[in-house]
Amino acid sequence: MIRGNLEGVKKIYIEELENLYEVECDKNLLVSSEILDIICRISSKINREISLYINRRGRIIDIGIGDSFTVSLEAMSEKRNENTLSGIRCIHTHPSGEAYLSSVDVTALINMKFDCMAAVNIKDEKPYEFSFGYLKIEDGKINDEVLIEGVYPVSKIRNVDFMDMIQSLEKNIYDKIHVVGENKRERSILVGMASSDLYTPEESLNELEELADTAGSEVVYKVIQNRGKIDTAYYIGSGKAREIALLRQSLMADTVIFDDELSGAQVRNLEEIIGCKVIDRTTLILDIFAQRAVSREGKIQVELAQLKYRLPRLIGLGGVLSRTGGGIGTRGPGEKKLEIDRRHIKNRIYDLEKELEDIKKNRNLQRERRKSNEIPVVSFAGYTNAGKSTLRNKLCEISGIDKEKVLEADMLFATLDTTTRLVKLPSGKDVLLSDTVGFIRKLPHELIEAFKSTLEEVIYSDVIVHVVDASNKNAQAQIETVNSVLKEIGAGDKKIILAFNKVDIADDENISVLRSKYSDGVEISALKEINLDVLMQKIENEVYKEFIEAKLFIPYSDTKIISYLHDNKCVEKEEYKEDGIYVDIRTTKDILGRVKDYEIEIH
Numbered sequence: 278m279i280r281g282n283l284e285g286v287k288k289i290y291i292e293e294l295e296n297l298y299e300v301e302c303d304k305n306l307l308v309s310s311e312i313l314d315i316i317c318r319i320s321s322k323i324n325r326e327i328s329l330y331i332n333r334r335g336r337i338i339d340i341g342i343g344d345s346f347t348v349s350l351e352a353m354s355e356k357r358n359e360n361t362l363s364g365i366r367c368i369h370t371h372p373s374g375e376a377y378l379s380s381v382d383v384t385a386l387i388n389m390k391f392d393c394m395a396a397v398n399i400k401d402e403k404p405y406e407f408s409f410g411y412l413k414i415e416d417g418k419i420n421d422e423v424l425i426e427g428v429y430p431v432s433k434i435r436n437v438d439f440m441d442m443i444q445s446l447e448k449n450i451y452d453k454i455h456v457v458g459e460n461k462r463e464r465s466i467l468v469g470m471a472s473s474d475l476y477t478p479e480e481s482l483n484e485l486e487e488l489a490d491t492a493g494s495e496v497v498y499k500v501i502q503n504r505g506k507i508d509t510a511y512y513i514g515s516g517k518a519r520e521i522a523l524l525r526q527s528l529m530a531d532t533v534i535f536d537d538e539l540s541g542a543q544v545r546n547l548e549e550i551i552g553c554k555v556i557d558r559t560t561l562i563l564d565i566f567a568q569r570a571v572s573r574e575g576k577i578q579v580e581l582a583q584l585k586y587r588l589p590r591l592i593g594l595g596g597v598l599s600r601t602g603g604g605i606g607t608r609g610p611g612e613k614k615l616e617i618d619r620r621h622i623k624n625r626i627y628d629l630e631k632e633l634e635d636i637k638k639n640r641n642l643q644r645e646r647r648k649s650n651e652i653p654v655v656s657f658a659g660y661t662n663a664g665k666s667t668l669r670n671k672l673c674e675i676s677g678i679d680k681e682k683v684l685e686a687d688m689l690f691a692t693l694d695t696t697t698r699l700v701k702l703p704s705g706k707d708v709l710l711s712d713t714v715g716f717i718r719k720l721p722h723e724l725i726e727a728f729k730s731t732l733e734e735v736i737y738s739d740v741i742v743h744v745v746d747a748s749n750k751n752a753q754a755q756i757e758t759v760n761s762v763l764k765e766i767g768a769g770d771k772k773i774i775l776a777f778n779k780v781d782i783a784d785d786e787n788i789s790v791l792r793s794k795y796s797d798g799v800e801i802s803a804l805k806e807i808n809l810d811v812l813m814q815k816i817e818n819e820v821y822k823e824f825i826e827a828k829l830f831i832p833y834s835d836t837k838i839i840s841y842l843h844d845n846k847c848v849e850k851e852e853y854k855e856d857g858i859y860v861d862i863r864t865t866k867d868i869l870g871r872v873k874d875y876e877i878e879i880h
């Protein structure tokens with residue numbers, strides 16, 4: 278079986294790839310050149326990445342098309358243990374672009390604990406250059422640091438003695454294994470500063486805790502600094518930083534996370550005093566986005582945001598950070614990679630921006646096409662975890678469409694990509710529903726910038742349904758946050774329908790406060806399907822609010838007018854009589870203007 282995005286891929290290519298499962302490779306080689314030739318040729322024909330997953334015996338156990346590195350679970354079950362490598366190496370193509378491992382590749386390598394991750398680029402349908410990375414093992418523990426070699430010309434791939442490399446890596450684990458003990462979750466201390474914000478510092482830190490948890494870190498303590506004035510060198514002041522250093526020691530924490538953006542110098546100074554990795558809220562959010570991104574567009578956007586955020590901060594890298602890497606578990610571009618190849622970063626940013634530009638053009642094209650079909654677009658916006666995806670899925674299900682369900686999960690930022698589906702409104706008219714990334718307070722500016730093309734879906738929609746988690750104590754503040762992000766991306770003056778979701782679990786007091794503050798909200802439960810028909814009706818009313826009804830009489834000599842009206846989907850009723858055609862239409866002012874001469878009852 279070939280996994281991934283097979284849409285439009287010719288059957289012969291799929292068969293050719295399937296045959297590779299029968300081929301035995303030399304286990305000492307990273308990959309045999311015959312196999313590499315085949316995947317590079319197919320990859321460049323279909324212009325998609327192809328990934329091979331090879332086990333230690335040299336057998337290909339999984340093949341994927343597209344750009345995600347999820348190996349099937351059976352394949353991974355061969356060796357799944359916190360502190361061992363997976364026993365699987367991943368060789369994949371970069372059909373257009375460099376042979377350089379991308380941040381997504383590095384992230385996959387770390388998360389899946391691959392033996393090795395190699396990328397090969399292609400020229401004239403043939404393998405051209407390659408680079409590969411592997412995890413560093415130190416003191417018997419797999420480090421989250423990645424060592425990268427290359428880029429080399431592809432002819433050198435034969436020189437990589439793969440088994441030798443792996444054996445010497447793993448020797449380090451087994452020699453030390455009895456001393457190491459269990460691999461723990463990272464432990465972190467959160468630090469916030471009281472400020473004049475919609476949220477109290479406690480609420481803000483609770484949210485930061487959820488973010489840390491989402492990123493895989495356990496919060497062991499929260500510190501609030503009431504000083505209220507930001508110290509340029511130490512953010513919280515050097516005295517408080519010393520206190521945190523002691524706290525860190527006694528609680529054996531590995532990371533300190535600040536609830537704000539820190540400058541490169543602040544990070545370095547704080548690390549020096551506290552003696553462990555220091556990260557800020559933005560880095561944490563970017564980490565989570567890097568973990569979640571699925572589509573090529575999403576991945577590029579996250580990588581761009583990370584690079585742009587880190588570039589000016591790299592200068593002041595302290596000793597600790599440069600050894601251990603950026604965020605929780607070092608997701609995204611490994612700091613090592615950034616260190617060695619700082620000069621590549623700017624090129625990389627340039628390339629990514631160009632690629633994003635192409636994707637954007639394509640998106641614009643799709644949008645144009647949709648526009649010419651006159652199908653209105655409704656997008657769901659809202660705070661992360663409000664229930665946007667659940668609602669979108671339910672509405673699709675009700676109107677009979679449930680394929681390609683969007684991931685809904687009780688975690689922050691489950692959705693990073695915009696996905697659009699067609700559903701029917703109560704009157705039978707079509708509407709496109711579009712689900713988007715959730716918003717959050719202090720959404721990093723770099724992210725908003727990078728995600729603009731995804732968020733454009735919101736800007737270009739006819740109506741926005743602002744989904745609110747009415748069971749959340751901070752619902753009001755979250756509404757304000759979402760409104761200000763909407764304003765920032767240029768969607769502030771759109772028609773907005775407020776949907777108070779999760780009324781099944783929200784307490785009455787919470788709802789009545791929202792009710793009094795925002796009188797026009799629809800109270801719904803996506804999960805329990807409460808009031809969804811009311812919401813749909815409201816959407817219909819909003820979408821077609823600008824529409825006008827009219828009666829026309831069209832003589833048989835002008836039947837082309839009838840086809841024009843049908844093309845624009847505005848015919849409600851038509852009667853063919855002896856003298857001509859009587860038509861009831863419901864349409865925009867524009868279209869009515871063009872057929873005004875035929876109007877018989879002026880509205």
Ligand SMILES: Nc1nc2c(ncn2[C@@H]2O[C@H](COP(=O)(O)OP(=O)(O)OP(=O)(O)O)[C@@H](O)[C@H]2O)c(=O)[nH]1
Nearest residue numbers: 662663664665666667686687690691692715803804
């Ligand atoms: N009780 C209850 N839970 C709900 C309701 N709607 C959604 N949820 C739950 O809320 C959680 C988040 O739902 P999602 O649909 O993933 O939220 P989202 O807004 O798409 O989140 P992001 O994609 O992260 O921005 C899930 O666990 C849902 O099951 C509801 O009406 N009632």
Ligand SMILES: [Mg+2]
Nearest residue numbers: 665666691692
């Ligand atoms: Mg979602």
